[in-house]
Amino acid sequence: MRELKILAVVVVFTLITYWGVEPFAHSQMHPHVEPADYEFKDVDGLNGLQGNATNGAALVQANCTACHSIEKEGFPPVMDDATSAASYGVVPPDLSTAGKIYNADYLAAFIKDPAKASKVEHKFKDGRIHPMPGYSWMKPQEIADMVAYLQSIAPEKMSNKEVFVDACQRCHGIKYGDMKGGTMAAKTPNENIKAYMGKLPPDLSQYIRSRGESYLHTFVNDPQKHLEGTAMPRVGLTQDAEQQVIDYMEQVGDSKKAEREALGPKFLIYLVILAIFAWLWKAKIWRELH
Known part of the structure; x- marks a missing residue:
C-alpha cells in the first residue's frame, strides 16, 4: 500500500x-503569436481585379527584365550573382516560378511597394532605398496583368528542393546537405548579404530541429510576429509553397523523424512490460521476506 x-x-x-x-x-x-495569414489580408493586393496575361507579358518584359531573369521565357540573368549582389545588396530572384510560389495578392502588393509589403520599411530610412523600386504609379489593372502573366508561365509542379531554392537560397545556405549529400551556398556572397541584412542570415540545415515546424510556419509567413524589427522580409509564400520549404528543411535536418516516431510506441510498450515484470519481481521478493 x-x-x-x-x-x-x-x-x-x-x-x-x-x-x-x-x-x-x-x-x-x-x-x-497570431496564426499565419495565408490570405495576406493586410496587404494592398489585387482587390478583386482579374489580370490579362498577354498584356502582362509586355509589362513584365519592359519593367522587370533589366534586373530579373526569367529563364523559362528566355531572359537570362543580366549579371552574374556576385555582380548583382554588389549592385543591389542581394541577388534578384528569377521570376520563372514567382507566380507559383508567391501569393497573388502579396505579389501585387510587392510590385506596388516592396518595402511595405515585405514589412521591412524600418530598414529603409534616412535615405536608404529598397533595391527594387515600387510601381505604385502603375494602374492597378496593369499590376494585375503582370501577376496574371507570372502565374501563366509558372510550372504546375515543383519539388520541395526547387521551392526552397527559389524562395530561400538567395540569402540562406544549407551547410550539411540533404540525404543525397548535396549542400548549397547562399546565392548572395556573405559580405554582400551581411551588409544588406545587417548580419549574416543563418544556415538552415538544422532549423527544423532548433525552431520546430510551428514556429517556422508563423515566422516565414510574417517574421515581425516573432522578432519585431528583424531584417528578415515577409516572403509572401502560399501555404503550399511554405509547407514545401519546411518539408525540405525537415528532409535535410530531421531525416530520421518518421523512424523515430515509429519507434516511440514500441518503446512505450517495452516500458509497460518491463514495469509489469519489475512489479511482479518486487512482489515475489517481499512475499519471501514476510
Missing part, C-alpha cells in the same frame, strides 16, 4: 509539472 501512495504522489507532481509548470514556462519563452 505504501508503494501505491508513493506512486500516486509521483504521478500527481508529474501531472502538475506537465500541465501547469511546463505550459507556463513555454508561454514565457515563446509568447503567443
